[in-house]
Amino acid sequence: GRARAxxxxxxxxxxxxxxxxxGFFVKPLNIDELTAVVLNALGKSQQTLAxxxxxPPSLAExxxxxxxxxxxxxxYLGHRDGRVIARAGDLxxxxxxxxxxxxxxxFSASLKVCSMLGGLVSQNLxxxxxxxxxxxxxxxxxxxxxxxxxxxxxGATAIGPVVRYGRQCADDLMTELAGMAAAAAIPLERMVAPxxxxxxxxxxx
Numbered sequence: 001g002r003a004r005a006x007x008x009x010x011x012x013x014x015x016x017x018x019x020x021x022x023g024f025f026v027k028p029l030n031i032d033e034l035t036a037v038v039l040n041a042l043g044k045s046q047q048t049l050a051x052x053x054x055x056p057p058s059l060a061e062x063x064x065x066x067x068x069x070x071x072x073x074x075x076y077l078g079h080r081d082g083r084v085i086a087r088a089g090d091l092x093x094x095x096x097x098x099x100x101x102x103x104x105x106x107f108s109a110s111l112k113v114c115s116m117l118g119g120l121v122s123q124n125l126x127x128x129x130x131x132x133x134x135x136x137x138x139x140x141x142x143x144x145x146x147x148x149x150x151x152x153x154x155g156a157t158a159i160g161p162v163v164r165y166g167r168q169c170a171d172d173l174m175t176e177l178a179g180m181a182a183a184a185a186i187p188l189e190r191m192v193a194p195x196x197x198x199x200x201x202x203x204x205x
Contacts, residue, residue, distance in 0.1 A: 058176055063088035066169040070161050076147040077173060080104045091149065103137055107145050123167060129156065136162045140170045144177065
């Protein structure tokens with residue numbers, strides 16, 4: 001019956017640990033923990049090439065596709081430390097990295113609230129209302145954020161497309177980043193490289 005399931009799992013874990021494995025994981029898997037154990041087993045340094053990895057074309061292409069779908073001014077993939085990893089479109093008049101550092105406060109708090117509510121995989125969405133610009137932000141795992149920048153007159157009406165296309169894009173980016181981390185044998189949170197210099201792009205129509 002159901003009451004015996006934890007006992008069976010406990011016995012299975014004890015039996016498995018007798019074999020002295022390099023790691024033991026219970027579903028759902030934590031990709032970051034798995035990557036760290038694999039690195040340790042291979043004798044790899046967690047600092048290996050992390051900051052030298054350029055954003056691959058697939059990330060930029062995915063952001064560009066989202067920008068077209070939403071008709072927004074720009075889309076950014078940011079790290080929780082405030083750095084921009086990849087972008088589609090840009091506004092040189094806006095301090096995006098400064099904004100990301102403030103948004104990280106809401107980002108981290110939302111992950112904690114999600115955990116308190118029993119959430120295993122956070123799919124939080126934030127909306128920041130401004131006069132000149134409006135911004136949506138959703139998490140891409142525990143270390144990255146997808147930021148969608150709209151004209152101030154349009155952002156409030158974009159919630160439907162953002163939920164539909166933005167969340168799917170965040171899931172796609174998470175899969176891509178996890179694959180990159182595994183291929184490079186580094187922890188997921190270390191998949192950080194400065195984005196290319198800002199390039200002025202016209203707003204999507």
